[in-house]
Amino acid sequence: MAMDLLALSEFLQKGRAKEVTELVQQGLDENMSAKVILQDGLMHGMNIIGEKFKNNEVFVPEVLIAARAMNMGTVILKPFLADAGVQATGKVVIGTVKGDLHDIGKNLVGMMMEGKGLEVIDLGTDVPPQKYVDEAIAQGADIIACSALLTTTMTQMKAVVEALDASGARDKIKIMVGGAPVTDSYCESIGADFYTADAASAANKAVEICSVK
């Protein structure tokens, strides 16, 4: 029997890494396309988790455990995706701003973005403004995504906007901001491009940004 993509999606949603890797391998053994396994199995499951997270139906542990299963499945798929010429739909440089060490939210956003087929370059926490810009330019990124949990550190997002303005690459790179204290009006006031309230919305917005470029 051919590998059941829906079962793969469901195992991923439950974070069952063992079953996920087994089904991915089975699919490859059956000559199923790596792209189909990724999109209709793994990404399908991760999207559902993202939506459920947004709607308060699942929480951080469930998302992390699903993302772990996703990663283990993707590792197996990676060489086949490259062989098939499947490319990321866009590139995001992500990090928590300078002075801020909180990374749960940033990690969730990064995972959701990867789950949508974007390439995510994670700069970690406590990232100086210039580093976002330097990395984004060096990597040819479409988006800089900044996270902050503290009211005192979210002001660093403005410095990122200014650094990008000064770099001359402002027209090529969009800036997304998020985190507990951040709001739409704050985003607007510092001249950033997009604010999203949760990880799934951030990933959707990032895909949208990359698709119009």
Added chain:
Amino acid sequence: MTGKERIVAVLSGKETDKTPWVPFAGVHSGKLKGYTAKEVSQQGDKLFESLIEVNKMYKPDGQPVMFDLQIEAELMGCELLWAEDAPPTVSSHPLESTSEIPTYIPAADEGRLALEIDVMKQMKEAVGDHTALYGLITGPFTLASHLRGTNIFMDMILDPDYVHQLMDYATDVAITLSKYFVDAGMDVIAAVDPLISQISPDHFKEFMHEPFKRLFTAIREMGAFSSFFVCGNATMNIGPMCETTPDSLSVDENVNLADAKKVTDTYGVVIGGNIPLTSVMLFGNQQDNMKATVDLMDSVTKDHLIIAPGCDMPYDIPIENTLAIEQAVHETELVREMVKNYEGSDLVFEGVLPEYDKLVKPLVEVFTLDSATCAACTYMLATAMDAKEHYGDKIDVVEYKYTTPQNIARCATMGVKQLPSIYINGELKYSSIIPRREEIVGEIGKYL
């Protein structure tokens, strides 16, 4: 009723004359005396001085001594990143790559815990007769996450036994600190556990129910009241939190207070909250803060209610915004009128502003919310009256209270943005922070 009587009454399920107000001035307290967050987190004398100022200016019914979730973690080997305008942050997790369970329990004379307990005793002596004092402990789940790092979330699924053991340990620590704080005179012990909003009600029941119930039972046996503070969208966990039997919950603006109160009311648990920290307190003006507070109070029934900021107040919240909230909580009807008049589109100043450049003698104008009820306004007016006593007929002093439509219009015409404030000959000289007598006397002297 004194503030303390109000808190005791509300937490005992009894009526109060006014809704109790608990400003969570953690490191923000330092702003009132010009100290940095780091100074009030590390130096007991500066912390005590700042807390006394909070007590004087913000008229709290209940007041926390420190709002710092890193004190226990620091003693347990977590490294901290310090900031001048925020509490420190944990930067390393000693249990990140080991599954051992610690046995160390902090002693009362260790590290910043000793400082905290010492300041608690001083506060008890200084204001404890009229203000209910809150001792804040790091909630067991947040403490466990400080020690273990983000892995704890996956442990809940992959290694539940380990999480149970770590929670038991963190709860032992929490109970020990609660005892230290009750012995130091704290009336309410609050377990602050922001991470509770990040897990499902099922996980709450599996991992949190027993530890928190044990904690709140222990606090009750010590003869103190308890509170369960959470940050973030904890809507789904309000019921499960109540089932751990705290006397009160405190939530931030991610939770709808009216909806949550319907749940807490069914358990007879008091709810506290949830004036928005960033959009209103940090970035709003005084009128925004008055309106947000009055609207919040109108959205709920007045029993089993404490009004408080959503969480620990950011260091830089303008002092006048907190003064406005205090007025709105304690003098709700008066402030409701102020908001109504301020919002009235037909408000026109009918008087004439003085010709400031043609004054015969210096004119000191004191703009207040209401010097009869707002403590900071009382002090601001008093300092101006001290100057009047000093200079006698050589100067004029006049007060404009924000309680009448024409005074509101005058403020708008003058461009007065913070109350209380003092203008000399039409120029803003002092706002929110009260000048010392010699300071204002000297300043007026320049105009003579």
